[in-house]
Amino acid sequence: MTATPEPITPPNRGTGDDAALAPLRMLLEAAGLPASDAEVAALAAQYPGLRAATDALYAPPAVRYADPALRFRAEARITDWA
Amino acid sequence: MPELPLNPPRTLTEAAAALRAGTVTSRQLTERSIATADRADPVLGVYLHRFDELALAAADTADAELATGVDRGPLHGVPFAVKDILAMADGPTTAQSVVLDPNWGAGKDAPVVARLKRAGAVITGKTSTMEFAIGMPDESKEFPVPRNPWDPATWPGGSSSGTGAGVAAGLFYAGIGTDTGGSIRIPAAFCGITGLMPTFGRVPKSGCVPLGYSLDHIGPMARSAEDCAAVLAVLAGPHPSDPDCLDAPFAAPAWRDDLAGLRVGVVRDAHFPPGSDPALAGAFETTVAELADAGASLAPVALPYQAEMVTANLLTLACEALAYHRADAQHRWTDYYPATRAMLARGALVSGADYVQAQRMRRVAQDALGRILDDFDVLVCPTTSVAAPELDGFLTGKRDLSSLFGYIHTGYWDSVGNPVIALPMGFTEAGMPLSVQLAGRPFDEARLLQIGQLLQRRTDWHLRRPALIAAELAA
Numbered sequence: 001m002t003a004t005p006e007p008i009t010p011p012n013r014g015t016g017d018d019a020a021l022a023p024l025r026m027l028l029e030a031a032g033l034p035a036s037d038a039e040v041a042a043l044a045a046q047y048p049g050l051r052a053a054t055d056a057l058y059a060p061p062a063v064r065y066a067d068p069a070l071r072f073r074a075e076a077r078i079t080d081w082a
Numbered sequence: 083m084p085e086l087p088l089n090p091p092r093t094l095t096e097a098a099a100a101l102r103a104g105t106v107t108s109r110q111l112t113e114r115s116i117a118t119a120d121r122a123d124p125v126l127g128v129y130l131h132r133f134d135e136l137a138l139a140a141a142d143t144a145d146a147e148l149a150t151g152v153d154r155g156p157l158h159g160v161p162f163a164v165k166d167i168l169a170m171a172d173g174p175t176t177a178q179s180v181v182l183d184p185n186w187g188a189g190k191d192a193p194v195v196a197r198l199k200r201a202g203a204v205i206t207g208k209t210s211t212m213e214f215a216i217g218m219p220d221e222s223k224e225f226p227v228p229r230n231p232w233d234p235a236t237w238p239g240g241s242s243s244g245t246g247a248g249v250a251a252g253l254f255y256a257g258i259g260t261d262t263g264g265s266i267r268i269p270a271a272f273c274g275i276t277g278l279m280p281t282f283g284r285v286p287k288s289g290c291v292p293l294g295y296s297l298d299h300i301g302p303m304a305r306s307a308e309d310c311a312a313v314l315a316v317l318a319g320p321h322p323s324d325p326d327c328l329d330a331p332f333a334a335p336a337w338r339d340d341l342a343g344l345r346v347g348v349v350r351d352a353h354f355p356p357g358s359d360p361a362l363a364g365a366f367e368t369t370v371a372e373l374a375d376a377g378a379s380l381a382p383v384a385l386p387y388q389a390e391m392v393t394a395n396l397l398t399l400a401c402e403a404l405a406y407h408r409a410d411a412q413h414r415w416t417d418y419y420p421a422t423r424a425m426l427a428r429g430a431l432v433s434g435a436d437y438v439q440a441q442r443m444r445r446v447a448q449d450a451l452g453r454i455l456d457d458f459d460v461l462v463c464p465t466t467s468v469a470a471p472e473l474d475g476f477l478t479g480k481r482d483l484s485s486l487f488g489y490i491h492t493g494y495w496d497s498v499g500n501p502v503i504a505l506p507m508g509f510t511e512a513g514m515p516l517s518v519q520l521a522g523r524p525f526d527e528a529r530l531l532q533i534g535q536l537l538q539r540r541t542d543w544h545l546r547r548p549a550l551i552a553a554e555l556a557a
Contacts, residue, residue: 033412034415
């Protein structure tokens with residue numbers, strides 16, 4: 001039996017950690033993703049655009065009362081594919 | 083190089099006809115494919131696994147069957163390849179990653195692979211991709227970097243990179259790609275071949291390593307629209323393992339001699355941004371004129387919720403991919419390529435409500451697009467605004483996927499799920515392929531294929547060969 005490895009400990013945050021990165025670190029740590037300082041910094045640079053684009057999904061009036069394109073079937077079963 | 087008769091088949095359709103006319107054998111075609119791979123693949127990085135012996139055995143079986151009147155259809159005896167994110171009993175599946183459990187899918191055929199085998203396709207190997215169909219070209223791990231046969235210094239596109247490069251280079255006549263944000267159509271565009279993303283729910287996606295559960299499409303990549311029709315006829319149809327896949331029969335359509343009565347919406351908005359290739363507009367307008375000359379009526383149209391659907395594509399993909407990968411990512415983060423890690427991390431930066439909102443927005447866009455397609459039979463737009471980019475920038479980390487945002491026009495269609503065919507439409511001044519997309523109503527692939535086939539009877543872009551390969555074939 002193979003033991004499940006321990007999650008990787010996030011790398012040292014270094015001295016460049018600042019308030020702008022803290023929320024992103026928290027979200028990544030909540031998901032258990034051990035992103036490096038450089039990766040967090042790169043995500044931080046992209047995050048404002050990602051957030052703005054995501055917020056824009058709430059803006060069109062037509063979406064206010066729309067149902068999502070999700071699927072759920074009460075009778076569903078899992079069938080193997082081979 | 084094994085001998086073939088004069089004027090060897092250029093397309094799957096021609097190969098199928100030649101096999102039935104007795105002017106070539108499946109063994110000859112397969113030996114030729116293997117010899118071409120021996121010479122070209124060290125440069126192009128098309129294959130992750132080759133099945134030379136199995137392919138030759140399948141070819142011999144096909145020859146024997148065809149000789150005795152057993153005809154499994156147009157794929158019978160034709161060299162074919164499968165992207166290495168689909169399970170195939172004959173070899174491992176890696177998804178071009180060291181992370182994927184080597185036992186995943188072991189000894190099993192994905193439903194579409196089983197259908198290809200039943201149709202007599204000679205599967206020559208499994209083709210390269212980007213890690214889990216997410217990442218970008220990267221040479222930091224053990225896998226080959228796929229290269230474009232039109233210029234090996236450039237990227238063949240992704241993520242169905244090896245299938246696109248292999249068809250263009252003549253390593254096989256057709257192959258399977260998958261498309262979540264453009265992964266059939268981008269390599270089809272950059273490699274100068276034809277790629278069809280079927281309607282979501284047309285082809286079962288079980289047995290394929292998932293990227294975005296609500297976005298993944300499996301479809302054909304080949305030289306021509308007629309080839310894609312033959313492949314789709316084999317792939318399509320429901321399977322009990324895929325609840326998204328509908329019982330919607332597909333048969334290769336009757337071909338048309340004109341486009342009289344066809345209503346085409348021409349999409350230009352946001353498809354010609356600054357920095358587009360200088361040859362793009364001319365090639366696109368020539369293609370549009372060709373449609374008009376064939377009898378279609380044209381009118382300009384704008385895609386509804388274009389920016390929102392691009393966002394919904396990226397957000398949905400990132401969230402669905404993170405759900406699949408989270409356990410591995412927590413423990414084996416650095417075993418993933420950097421570009422894969424960046425995409426997975428984006429999935430952690432949005433909320434559950436954001437994910438649901440993206441699905442609400444997709445429903446609104448589907449409805450708005452459906453209303454436009456009440457007035458038009460198909461919409462036409464460029465697949466990309468640029469030709470294949472240089473690989474160096476990606477390999478050195480100076481460039482990432484975001485540098486192509488705004489120049490690639492595929493993700494919209496994954497978000498709404500309509501079928502789209504990408505067709506070659508000319509070349510840049512540097513001789514690199516350009517591509518046009520035709521999008522249609524859900525489950526109306528037949529009309530896209532008919533138009534594509536007619537365009538390809540009036541042009542020969544899809545039959546052009548990279549100089550590198552043309553020289554090889556002439557040798």
